[in-house]
Amino acid sequence: MSRGLRPDPWTVLRRLTPARVALGRAGHSLPTQEILQFGVAHAQARDAVHAPLHVATLAANLAPLGQPVLTVVSSAPDRPTYLMRPDLGRRLDPASAQHLDQQRPGPHDLLFVIGDGLSALAVARHAVPLLTHFHLARPPEWRIGPLVIASQCRVALGDEIGERLGAPMVAVLIGERPGLSSPDSLGIYLTRHPRVGRLDAERNCLSNIRPEGLPYVEAARRLAWLCQAAIQLDATGIALKDGSIDPAHLAPPNAAAGA
């Protein structure tokens, strides 16, 4: 330990929270190790934001689920545009729109869109295991539509995809805004009767899906519950909010805004 480092004699608190407590200090500032650890975490989060979604790999990993896989892109042509223009990430590019219009998916109860959002890493890591668990948690009679992989995707892109494929309900699996401690957090947004122009208040959300956060089994169980409730109510959004969901795993409203 160098002469300048003053550890905090309450490091015991670190057992109680993932927050960066009891870091110690050097003068008014952080110990060098803490500055570096923070820098590493920020670098990981930055890389997660800018990492591309490897569509072919994801499609191959989704294949064992036995559903047809479609791929689309939004109107945002690249990552910088995607970050600056959320409106473009909410609409399909014309070729993708045409591609979907040519599909004739059979009648189905639920459509999955798997979009990169702000963390392709989250989708690459968690989409397949989450869907696998959902397959076990859902009532077997539900018909699942094709799995749609969407690049440069915002949550609302699911509305146009669902509308063009005639889906009665869409669940968008999407990479959430990376935090320093969670570069790979997956979110799910469920929308009944998707169509362009749906409001965020008309969706339900499960957030922070990753092994260190909301585990796959639990996320799949809650998604199945939400789907069932949405079918009964014939609606998603504010109307569906109810005490049977642990509020701890509903996203804070602001965190969803960037998705």
Next chain:
Amino acid sequence: MGYAATIASKRYVFSDLRTLLARASPLRSGDQLAGLAAASAVERMAARLALADLPLRHFLDEAVIPYEADEVTRLIVDTHDGAAFASVAHLTVGEFREWLLDDATDTAALAHVAPGLTPEMVAAVSKLMRQQDLISVARKCRVITGFRDTIGLPGRLAVRLQPNHPTDDPRGIAASLLDGLLYGCGDAVIGVNPAGDSVPAIMDLLRRLDEVRERFEIPTQTCVLTHVTTTLQAIERGAPVDLVFQSIAGTEAANRGFGIHLALLAEAQAAALELNRGTVGRNVMYFETGQGSALSSQAHQGVDQQTCEARAYAVARHFQPLIANTVVGFIGPEYLFDGKQIIRAGLEDHFCGKLLGVPLGCDVCYTNHAEADQDDMDALLTLLGTAGVTFIMGVPGADDVMLNYQSTSFHDALYLRGLLGLRPAPEFEAWLAQVGITATSGALQGLPPQIAAALEDLTGGRP
């Protein structure tokens, strides 16, 4: 009526006041997203030339959002103090900038004129000001409020202790809370952003925070930052509510998007005042704002995001908050693209709030998808310190593990107070010394016995 200016024999015309304000605004991604930004650098300067010549009086005649259509406009117009306005009524926007900077315009003069200023006037003049102007004038403004301690006194910097936890775990929250207190933070408020919003869970958090405050007899206030309707229910059911929190915006439509309207805020303020829990003052509201919030709910009505933000401060000042802060970099790069835009916006917001008479602090922050980093935050933090910012955030290690963004840390507060010789709120400062967290010099001195005992309770005495 239209506005025009000519640069190099090209005439630029702006159809109405809101367009003029938007085109004059410093470049930012949110105005570009809304299609409101100037198309070129020269057009932006032409708008500023036209704006500089506009009489301040004109702002009383032309609303950026119609009176009939928007209750925020009605609030601004109906509460305008003509007598206070008289001292600047003869000025253009450009002359108003010079008046603000004039050495003869002191703290008392600025306080006197505040009720006569509309947010649009203040936004307009900010668009003609450089960052040093925003700092110089804000530093002259003084907004003092109180609840259990006094916020906003000269030479003081308060800190909101923000001990968030991803699942609202009480022991996790307590751990961050103790860490913050031991760094001298928490005089603005001890305020938790909850992960959930059920009334029983919120009430439980409120009780636990209040217990900590009472156990250590801390002269500060606690808050759970949940929706105003939830807080109202908690008050009805007997929860110990010090401050009512709410996010607010500068248009009626954007506030509707937040699920609020002015009468609801008034109801909540009255309910909190009824509890009569303050000791040194009766400021019971805590507001958060941020440029881009109106646009994000498609409720900006053609008004640029900085002017919308200033209008939010008109809402805030009507309810005499203890504290209000802009969450300047939280909303993302589609509104403030990079460190440069975030820094400018933070200084604008602080200036506009203070000039209107709002006790403005700043959540100096950024998200990982913005082109910004800790160096940008250090720059804004230091600049705001020199501008006399009322309070900043204190988050363990600057990493909010619940909201997934980077704010300022307990260390940052220590840095800013040390660098600029700023001290905590006086009542809180005395408490820090009495408990033994600080020495008489104000320097931190480790772990005092009383807190050590609490640490043991929390961790079961195990190392």
